Amino acid sequence: MATSLKPxxxxxxxxxxxxxxAVLPLARAGLKVAGLEAGTWMDPHRDFHADEVYNNVRRLxxxxxxxxxxxxxxxxTSSQQARSAGVHPMMxxxxxxSIHYWAQSWRLKPWDFHTRSxxxxxxxxSSIPAGTTLEDWPLTYDxxxxxxDIIEQEVGVSGKAGNIQGRIDPxxxxxxxxxxxxxxxxxxxxxxxxxxxxETARKMGWxxxxxxAAINSQPYRGRAACVFHGYCSAGGCHVGAKNSTxxxxxxxxxxxxxxxxxxxxxxxxxxxxxxxxxxxxxxxxNRQEYFQPxxxxxxxxxxxxxxxxxxLSKSKAYPNGLSNNHGQVGRHYFGxxxxxVSALLPYDINVWYGLPAQxxxxxxxxxxxxxxxxxxxxxxxxxxxxxERHPIEAAAMxxxxxxxxxxxxxxxxxxxxxxxxxxxxxxxNTLPYETSYLDLDPEVRDPxxxxxxxxTAGGVRENEQRALQHAQNKMEEWFRAAGAIEVTKPxxxxxxxxxxAYGGTxxxxxxxxxxxxxxxxxxxxxxxxxLGASVMGSSGARNPTLTLQALAWRTAEHLVKNWKSLAG
Amino acid sequence: MIDRMNSRDVSxxxxxxxxxxxxxxxxxxxxxxxxxxxxxxxxxxxxxAFIDRLIPRDELGPxxxxxxxxxxxxxxxxxxxxxxxxxxxxxxxxxxxxxxRVHGAAIAELSAxxxxxxxxxxxxxxxxxxxxxxxxxxxxxxGMFGDPYYGGNKDFxxxxxxxxxxxxxxxxxxxxGLNVDVKPYRVSAYGVKYxx
Numbered sequence: 023m024a025t026s027l028k029p030x031x032x033x034x035x036x037x038x039x040x041x042x043x044a045v046l047p048l049a050r051a052g053l054k055v056a057g058l059e060a061g062t063w064m065d066p067h068r069d070f071h072a073d074e075v076y077n078n079v080r081r082l083x084x085x086x087x088x089x090x091x092x093x094x095x096x097x098x099t100s101s102q103q104a105r106s107a108g109v110h111p112m113m114x115x116x117x118x119x120s121i122h123y124w125a126q127s128w129r130l131k132p133w134d135f136h137t138r139s140x141x142x143x144x145x146x147x148s149s150i151p152a153g154t155t156l157e158d159w160p161l162t163y164d165x166x167x168x169x170x171d172i173i174e175q176e177v178g179v180s181g182k183a184g185n186i187q188g189r190i191d192p193x194x195x196x197x198x199x200x201x202x203x204x205x206x207x208x209x210x211x212x213x214x215x216x217x218x219x220x221e222t223a224r225k226m227g228w229x230x231x232x233x234x235a236a237i238n239s240q241p242y243r244g245r246a247a248c249v250f251h252g253y254c255s256a257g258g259c260h261v262g263a264k265n266s267t268x269x270x271x272x273x274x275x276x277x278x279x280x281x282x283x284x285x286x287x288x289x290x291x292x293x294x295x296x297x298x299x300x301x302x303x304x305x306x307x308n309r310q311e312y313f314q315p316x317x318x319x320x321x322x323x324x325x326x327x328x329x330x331x332x333x334l335s336k337s338k339a340y341p342n343g344l345s346n347n348h349g350q351v352g353r354h355y356f357g358x359x360x361x362x363v364s365a366l367l368p369y370d371i372n373v374w375y376g377l378p379a380q381x382x383x384x385x386x387x388x389x390x391x392x393x394x395x396x397x398x399x400x401x402x403x404x405x406x407x408x409x410e411r412h413p414i415e416a417a418a419m420x421x422x423x424x425x426x427x428x429x430x431x432x433x434x435x436x437x438x439x440x441x442x443x444x445x446x447x448x449x450x451n452t453l454p455y456e457t458s459y460l461d462l463d464p465e466v467r468d469p470x471x472x473x474x475x476x477x478t479a480g481g482v483r484e485n486e487q488r489a490l491q492h493a494q495n496k497m498e499e500w501f502r503a504a505g506a507i508e509v510t511k512p513x514x515x516x517x518x519x520x521x522x523a524y525g526g527t528x529x530x531x532x533x534x535x536x537x538x539x540x541x542x543x544x545x546x547x548x549x550x551x552x553l554g555a556s557v558m559g560s561s562g563a564r565n566p567t568l569t570l571q572a573l574a575w576r577t578a579e580h581l582v583k584n585w586k587s588l589a590g
Numbered sequence: 591m592i593d594r595m596n597s598r599d600v601s602x603x604x605x606x607x608x609x610x611x612x613x614x615x616x617x618x619x620x621x622x623x624x625x626x627x628x629x630x631x632x633x634x635x636x637x638x639a640f641i642d643r644l645i646p647r648d649e650l651g652p653x654x655x656x657x658x659x660x661x662x663x664x665x666x667x668x669x670x671x672x673x674x675x676x677x678x679x680x681x682x683x684x685x686x687x688x689x690x691r692v693h694g695a696a697i698a699e700l701s702a703x704x705x706x707x708x709x710x711x712x713x714x715x716x717x718x719x720x721x722x723x724x725x726x727x728x729x730x731x732x733g734m735f736g737d738p739y740y741g742g743n744k745d746f747x748x749x750x751x752x753x754x755x756x757x758x759x760x761x762x763x764x765x766x767g768l769n770v771d772v773k774p775y776r777v778s779a780y781g782v783k784y785x786x
Contacts (some may be wrong), residue, residue: 072757072779075736080670214768249760370769374754375761409766413735413754418728428709428727430648433751437650440752 024304024313030056030282031589032581033303033316035289035331038118040553041322042267043173043571044578049280051582056314057272058305060088061114062285064121064268070258074412077122077257084111084122084256088288092468094326094460094475096518104463104476107519111256112324116285117268119324119521120567121258124378125236125265126406127179128564129170129572132163132199133390137451137560140390141400149400151485154453155354157559160531160540163199169572169579171202174234176274177571178242178265180207181234195231197385207239210248215371215444216382219407222504228386233406235379236265236567245269252410254377284314290470291335292319292550298339299590300550306470317589318581321527322553322574326475326519329355329460329526329556332537334472345527345544350537352460354528357479357520358561359450359486361403363497365506366422367442374416374441376409383407387496388563389451399485401451403493404563405500407444416440422508444506446497450490452524452561455480460526479518490514522555522566529557529573542577549588551577627668628675634660636686639698641730643705652747654730662733662742663726674725681722685712688719738785739778746776746785 031053034041041057048055064070069083076082089112095104113119133140136158141149150156173179183204184194209232212220216232223230237254238247248263262269275281287305293313294300302315321328329352333343343351385391388404417436420443421427425435458480462473494511501509530536533545538557544550553574555566562569581588626634638660647653654660667675685708689697692711693704700708712723733742735749737757743749749756755765755772757779765772778784 073737073739075732075740076779079732079736211763213763213766214770215766218768250766251757251759251761253757370753372766372768372770372772374772375766413749413752414732416754417731417735417748417752426710427713428644429706430646430650433645433648433650436752440754 024311026313026315029302029315029317030054031316032056032318032320033058033314034320034322035303036118036322036327037116037267037272037283038113038322038324039120039123039267039567040570040574041320042117042120043177043271044320044322044553044574045275045281046176046271047575047578047582049275049278052280053582053585055275055281056316057281057283058287058289058303058314059114059116059283059285060288061086061116063116064258066258066260066262070260072251072253074253074414077253078255078412079414081109081111081256083258084113085109086114088114092327092474094477094519095463095466096477096479098479098481099457100478104478106466107477110519111521112326115268116272116283117266120266121268122256123567124255124565126379126565127174127177127181127234127236127568128562129198129201130163130562130564130569131197131389134451134560134562135159135161135163137400144390145394145400149394151400151453151483153455153457155456155535156453157530157532157535159559160529166569166572166576167199167202169576170568172575173568173571175206177236177267177270178207178238178245179205179234179236179568180209180239181205182209182232184231192229193231195383195385196229197389197391205234207242209233210235210237210239210377210380212382213373213376213380213409215373216380216407216409219500219504220382223382223384223500226500226503228384230382230384233379233381233383234568237377237379238263238265248377250375250377250380252375252377252412254379255410289331290472292321292331292344294335294337294339294344294547296338298547300344300547318549318551320551320553320577325355325523325526325554325556326460326477328552328554330462330475332527333462340546345537345546345550347546348534350528350535352526354454354525354559355460355477356452356454356458356524356561357517358522358524359452359483359490359514359516360522361448361490361494361512361514363446363448363494363501363512364420364510365444365501366439366508367444368505368507370441371444372441373409373411373444378408378410378447380410381406381408384500387493397488397492399488399492401453401485401489402563403448403450403490405493405497406447406449408447411443411445416443419443420510444501448490448493448497449561449563449565450486450493451563452486454525454528454559455483457481477519479516483516486516487514522561524555524558524561524566527552527556528559530559541580542573543588549590551581553577626664628664628672629667629679633679633682634664635698636682636696637663637726639700639705640682640685640726643702643709644727644730645734646702651751652745654734656744657734657747658742658744659730659733662736662740663729665741666729678725681718681725685719685722737778737780739780744785746774750774
């Protein structure tokens with residue numbers, strides 16, 4: 023039998039990007055919080071290195087063993103057999119994926135919150151892609167803006183505002199929604215190549231800008247500034263300039279003495295009573311099983327694990343999984359459609375150093391910034407050019423048919439060209455569809471005997487495919503204008519497993535189509551909340567972390583303000 | 591000032607050209623002295639003959655063998671990549687059998703020209719021998735261009751070849767300029783005792 027522990031006010035499952043910020047407003051309000059994290063603290067000196075073999079070949083920061091043993095399976099359509107998705111940066115550590123992420127910290131656009139109604143208004147009902155389950159979000163950009171602001175300040179985001187209360191500044195993103203104030207730090211400096219690309223985009227009549235990042239461009243709240251050493255992607259920051267929750271909100275919450283961290287705690291089930299209220303969480307630590315009673319449970323794992331844990335937590339009140347009496351857990355899942363268009367330039371671009379968040383972004387071809395009439399799709403993609411190239415990756419470059427792949431001719435080719443390849447990141451406004459969902463794999467199990475999550479990706483999406491192709495062509499134009507002699511546009515068949523995974527516990531007012539309400543609390547179990555990108559009903563054309571953090575803070579604040587009614 | 595080796599550096603090129611006449615047999619015997627961890631001495635000899643033509647020493651500097659890529663490969667097959675050790679060795683033996691069948695001798699007995707011909711036959715194909723070529727090439731790149739801590743990239747030969755200036759504690763704005771030759775910082779991420 024599980025050992026029953028001292029009850030707490032709130033049990034949070036997962037101290038990553040989402041749970042790691044939500045603990046702070048709860049702990050500041052005086053609530054007693056148990057942070058249950060399957061991983062533990064990482065040590066910047068022991069665990070983080072300027073080493074491609076360590077970070078990128080062996081993935082020793084981004085692939086914790088437990089998460090790999092629980093790796094989802096994936097298939098394109100429901101008629102196929104799912105196979106293990108292989109290595110995935112799902113993470114067990116205090117700080118979670120925010121330890122090794124690129125730290126691009128975007129606000130979504132106002133349009134992202136009502137894509138369905140705005141598309142119908144501007145382009146008519148036929149503009150909505152067939153089969154999508156897209157709904158308008160149950161909140162507006164203006165309602166989330168104060169929480170974006172809080173996260174930018176508390177976590178620390180560098181950037182340049184393009185719209186402060188309606189005042190447009192072309193040094194920032196002129197297409198962004200209005201912000202109440204400037205970023206707390208200036209943007210990361212440009213590199214020679216990103217400056218060249220910025221100048222090129224301006225000549226093309228576009229409005230490029232340096233994008234926001236949760237990276238210190240200058241010392242911030244006692245933490246160091248970025249040193250641009252070139253090992254940020256899939257690596258942790260040895261100087262603490264990457265603002266993971268492990269270096270920001272979690273230590274702040276610990277200092278209140280109201281957050282107790284239970285590390286290496288493998289949560290197996292959320293427990294409910296016969297009335298359908300959750301009573302706490304079962305977890306295993308050092309082979310011992312514990313029951314942590316809590317008045318409120320917040321699920322804050324990775325998107326795949328959030329749905330899996332709810333589906334595993336069956337009870338009398340929830341025979342098909344917790345909060346799944348409407349059959350919505352796992353629904354409206356999607357991975358972010360994205361693409362790397364790469365180019366060979368006829369000059370040394372010198373992007374060895376820096377970091378993926380050091381770059382230049384163009385938003386002309388994302389969201390609803392341009393007129394889509396006659397294009398056959400809604401949305402688009404942001405174009406982002408960046409620095410940081412590692413030597414093995416560089417030597418393994420495409421030879422574009424200009425040289426053999428071995429021998430002296432190859433040596434000459436990489437000697438001249440390994441420092442001349444640019445990568446980009448194009449992120450598409452991605453929508454949920456009926457045929458894309460998460461459930462429990464009927465065959466593959468983790469070491470405890472529990473089924474892993476199964477991803478049914480749903481096959482090709484004409485809307486996203488066209489949107490991404492359109493953006494790839496714009497990226498090629500941009501590269502050609504900068505002098506590129508080769509441009510590679512990979513095919514767009516959509517993601518299987520994704521580092522940007524959304525949905526499964528979607529947020530919305532209608533309990534028939536959504537798992538959580540506009541505040542992030544279950545429509546069925548009143549004292550259960552869900553945090554993370556699993557509540558997001560569309561992706562926007564940019565990285566999800568700042569948005570899921572703003573939503574997590576908002577859910578936590580709602581809990582504090584409505585403690586009596588929610589905690590019963 | 592720039593002190594890197596590059597193709598425009600005539601005196602350095604002359605120096606390396608003289609090094610290019612080290613016979614393969616000498617390299618193999620030096621490789622054998624490293625007492626392989628995953629491969630037998632015979633397998634190591636075959637691997638060395640193979641990767642010696644993947645990245646040969648020439649006027650642009652040391653090749654894969656001088657950089658110690660075979661040491662990296664042997665170590666990873668004994669350690670983190672132990673799961674692929676058997677399939678790697680099977681692939682190596684299959685390619686050696688191919689060499690005997692098509693070119694009349696084991697890889698280690700073939701001339702440089704014959705080995706180049708063999709590699710050209712394997713590159714870009716989809717046969718099991720070509721799959722070995724791709725995997726051996728990938729591991730050779732990891733060894734030659736990875737941190738010297740792992741046994742390859744001796745004297746930073748790989749980083750010099752592609753003009754990568756090396757991981758350094760902090761990078762100044764001027765080190766990120768276009769067309770800038772950044773002075774190489776020849777230090778492993780794990781300290782000065784690696785790489786020489």
